[in-house]
Amino acid sequence: LEEPIKGKNITIYDIANEIGVSAATVSRAISGKGYVSEANKEKILALAEQYNFRPNTFAQNLQSGFTKTIGFMVPHIGNMYFANVYYEFEKWASGEGYMTILLNAKDNRELESKLLYSLNEKRVDGIVIMGGRLDDVKIKKQYINEITELNQTIPCLLCSSRADIFGCPGVHGDDKMGMDLILRHLHEKGYKNVVLIGGSDHYIPTILKKQAAISIAEEIGMNLKVKWFKEVFSYEAGYRSMEKILEQKPYPDVVCCINDYVAAGALTAAIKAGLRVPEDIAITGHDNVEASWIMPTQITTAGVNYDKYGKMVFDQLFESIQKHGKLDSKVSLIEPKLVVREST
Amino acid sequence: LEEPIKGKNITIYDIANEIGVSAATVSRAISGKGYVSEANKEKILALAEQYNFRPNTFAQNLQSGFTKTIGFMVPHIGNMYFANVYYEFEKWASGEGYMTILLNAKDNRELESKLLYSLNEKRVDGIVIMGGRLDDVKIKKQYINEITELNQTIPCLLCSSRADIFGCPGVHGDDKMGMDLILRHLHEKGYKNVVLIGGSDHYIPTILKKQAAISIAEEIGMNLKVKWFKEVFSYEAGYRSMEKILEQKPYPDVVCCINDYVAAGALTAAIKAGLRVPEDIAITGHDNVEASWIMPTQITTAGVNYDKYGKMVFDQLFESIQKHGKLDSKVSLIEPKLVVREST
DNA sequence: CTGAAAGCGCTTACAG
DNA sequence: CTGAAAGCGCTTACAG
Numbered sequence: 001l002e003e004p005i006k007g008k009n010i011t012i013y014d015i016a017n018e019i020g021v022s023a024a025t026v027s028r029a030i031s032g033k034g035y036v037s038e039a040n041k042e043k044i045l046a047l048a049e050q051y052n053f054r055p056n057t058f059a060q061n062l063q064s065g066f067t068k069t070i071g072f073m074v075p076h077i078g079n080m081y082f083a084n085v086y087y088e089f090e091k092w093a094s095g096e097g098y099m100t101i102l103l104n105a106k107d108n109r110e111l112e113s114k115l116l117y118s119l120n121e122k123r124v125d126g127i128v129i130m131g132g133r134l135d136d137v138k139i140k141k142q143y144i145n146e147i148t149e150l151n152q153t154i155p156c157l158l159c160s161s162r163a164d165i166f167g168c169p170g171v172h173g174d175d176k177m178g179m180d181l182i183l184r185h186l187h188e189k190g191y192k193n194v195v196l197i198g199g200s201d202h203y204i205p206t207i208l209k210k211q212a213a214i215s216i217a218e219e220i221g222m223n224l225k226v227k228w229f230k231e232v233f234s235y236e237a238g239y240r241s242m243e244k245i246l247e248q249k250p251y252p253d254v255v256c257c258i259n260d261y262v263a264a265g266a267l268t269a270a271i272k273a274g275l276r277v278p279e280d281i282a283i284t285g286h287d288n289v290e291a292s293w294i295m296p297t298q299i300t301t302a303g304v305n306y307d308k309y310g311k312m313v314f315d316q317l318f319e320s321i322q323k324h325g326k327l328d329s330k331v332s333l334i335e336p337k338l339v340v341r342e343s344t
Numbered sequence: 345l346e347e348p349i350k351g352k353n354i355t356i357y358d359i360a361n362e363i364g365v366s367a368a369t370v371s372r373a374i375s376g377k378g379y380v381s382e383a384n385k386e387k388i389l390a391l392a393e394q395y396n397f398r399p400n401t402f403a404q405n406l407q408s409g410f411t412k413t414i415g416f417m418v419p420h421i422g423n424m425y426f427a428n429v430y431y432e433f434e435k436w437a438s439g440e441g442y443m444t445i446l447l448n449a450k451d452n453r454e455l456e457s458k459l460l461y462s463l464n465e466k467r468v469d470g471i472v473i474m475g476g477r478l479d480d481v482k483i484k485k486q487y488i489n490e491i492t493e494l495n496q497t498i499p500c501l502l503c504s505s506r507a508d509i510f511g512c513p514g515v516h517g518d519d520k521m522g523m524d525l526i527l528r529h530l531h532e533k534g535y536k537n538v539v540l541i542g543g544s545d546h547y548i549p550t551i552l553k554k555q556a557a558i559s560i561a562e563e564i565g566m567n568l569k570v571k572w573f574k575e576v577f578s579y580e581a582g583y584r585s586m587e588k589i590l591e592q593k594p595y596p597d598v599v600c601c602i603n604d605y606v607a608a609g610a611l612t613a614a615i616k617a618g619l620r621v622p623e624d625i626a627i628t629g630h631d632n633v634e635a636s637w638i639m640p641t642q643i644t645t646a647g648v649n650y651d652k653y654g655k656m657v658f659d660q661l662f663e664s665i666q667k668h669g670k671l672d673s674k675v676s677l678i679e680p681k682l683v684v685r686e687s688t
Numbered sequence: 689c690t691g692a693a694a695g696c697g698c699t700t701a702c703a704g
Numbered sequence: 705c706t707g708a709a710a711g712c713g714c715t716t717a718c719a720g
Contacts, residue, residue, distance in 0.1 A: 024699080028700095031699080032700095036705070056698065057465060058405040059402075061402040063697090080422060083421050087422050087448055099445045099447070100446060101443075101444060101445050118443065143703095297615070310399070356714070371713095372689095403712075406695095406697065407714055546699090
């Protein structure tokens with residue numbers, strides 16, 4: 001086998017010359033579009049194989065205008081919630097021949113803008129955004145416009161319950177239903193006094209959970225208090241919040257946490273304080289990430305169907321790409337499922 | 345401000361026509377390379393700004409041959425070891441203007457081949473590979489050749505201690521030193537009988553740890569047994585292995601786990617069995633991922649400096665890109681650091 | 689300092 | 705079924 005000269009890539013012209021046909025014929029043979037005689041087709045494909053020929057993607061892109069590349073921006077891929085969605089998404093995306101660029105925006109709003117800008121320059125075919133500014137209660141008009149405008153050029157899909165204010169389609173977990181499942185489960189188990197921790201009134205998802213919790217608790221007759229402390233979302237937040245809660249008796253029967261990281265922290269603080277979970281105090285989480293099942297006392301949580309979530313994100317984005325970003329800005333909700341474990 | 349017509353992208357020709365200069369001049373003004381009169385430059389940049397003009401990346405790529413894109417293949421981004429390295433890598437990569445395509449190979453050797461193939465087609469500027477076939481003791485010649493050949497076209501960087509057999513540069517944690525740190529720490533603490541679990545003789549990294557453990561234990565005079573059970577690497581593996589170990593008395597003083605997931609499983613099994621950690625039995629992990637510090641009994645582990653690891657991976661790959669893949673196949677080891685926690 | 693022209697590698701009507 | 709030609713949008717010697 002002759003090796004192509006290193007550095008010089010094989011092109012359709014090389015193949016065309018060697019066989020004595022035109023580049024157009026080679027192109028047809030390789031792409032499988034248009035007529036080519038069987039004889040020529042065979043010769044061309046054989047030589048292409050031999051030279052290990054790959055059509056130059058840029059040239060193809062330049063022609064088609066598509067990159068078959070998608071941008072995916074998360075705050076931090078080390079957060080298993082994002083990692084899980086990404087993993088499932090990538091499966092579907094690569095199934096359709098898309099490659100995905102994964103960006104960590106580090107919860108930095110300026111950086112988000114920069115990254116979106118470069119994704120735009122890169123001319124990806126579509127963009128998925130999770131977290132960051134999407135969840136801010138107070139959000140600069142400019143940060144909204146940026147995404148609205150971007151969506152005119154490149155279809156965007158937002159993992160947010162209020163994707164519509166950005167004029168984009170959205171996919172999000174049904175947090176209200178999640179709270180509902182958890183509180184009704186606790187109610188059935190006979191728990192009466194519940195405290196909700198780990199959120200803040202600066203972030204949409206935690207506000208929605210809070211509102212849902214309040215109205216459901218009222219409906220089923222549970223005594224619910226919301227205690228937002230300084231730290232939010234994290235293991236640390238859960239740990240500190242639980243410490244604060246245990247400063248005053250009587251303790252609540254159960255502590256509902258805004259997510260599983262908070263729950264893991266709360267669980268640890270409870271154990272350190274010498275309490276038994278769930279006998280002395282019960283704990284619930286949200287999202288069903290690794291943190292919830294890895295704990296020695298596994299945590300009851302509202303499970304996200306990540307497979308469905310990732311598929312929905314891809315499907316919606318794909319549809320929007322087909323429609324050149326003209327997909328309406330409706331939000332698809334992913335139904336959670338109650339996962340009962342040892343902590344309740 | 346006039347909006348460009350939707351769908352029709354602004355090109356240097358549009359700008360050139362409107363101002364009455366040639367496309368070449370516009371190109372020079374925008375790229376900043378070559379001479380342009382101040383007067384023209386100003387007009388051009390102003391109009392570019394107004395139209396929000398972005399040079400078409402494909403056209404540029406077609407010209408330059410570079411994509412400023414890197415491919416990064418891991419078995420599963422939901423494993424925090426990979427997520428941590430990726431996160432740090434991406435930071436440095438985007439600092440240098442590279443975007444990174446993240447691929448999950450799902451520990452499927454065939455899929456790995458496919459993904460590498462498409463990365464090749466995509467003409468990324470460089471490729472990072474973690475896990476998968478790199479760690480197999482028995483590896484098909486074809487799987488080795490694939491990477492060796494790929495590295496001729498696209499510089500590859502392997503996160504493996506034996507990158508050299510693929511003819512590629514490598515970066516890897518110094519597992520031998522990690523075992524050393526852990527065993528000496530245990531020795532100092534007075535532990536005598538240690539069992540190593542969670543690995544298998546089918547995977548290079550666990551074999552290296554095993555060999556290191558055996559020779560170090562002998563050197564410092566500890567009694568070490570290696571117990572590989574059927575399952576490996578995972579929380580489940582740790583849980584089952586610990587169960588097996590607790591079937592027979594006397595228990596070892598301490599169980600060393602091949603990684604933190606295994607350690608988390610082992611810890612949980614020990615707690616379920618009514619043992620106190622570390623009083624009744626001590627446990628250690630490896631890698632310092634979330635699983636090690638999130639447990640209510642935090643796990644002593646060999647900490648990877650992920651920041652340094654990610655930077656080294658990028659630096660080496662970048663250097664290899666500069667040298668057109670002609671970087672020698674030496675492996676850079678990242679020094680671990682002992683992280684002492686509650687489990688010992 | 690500027691423009692005409694060639695070239696990067698492919699695709700796709702169009703004419704035959 | 706095939707080839708000549710134009711075009712995708714940019715860059716870069718080259719001549720002026």
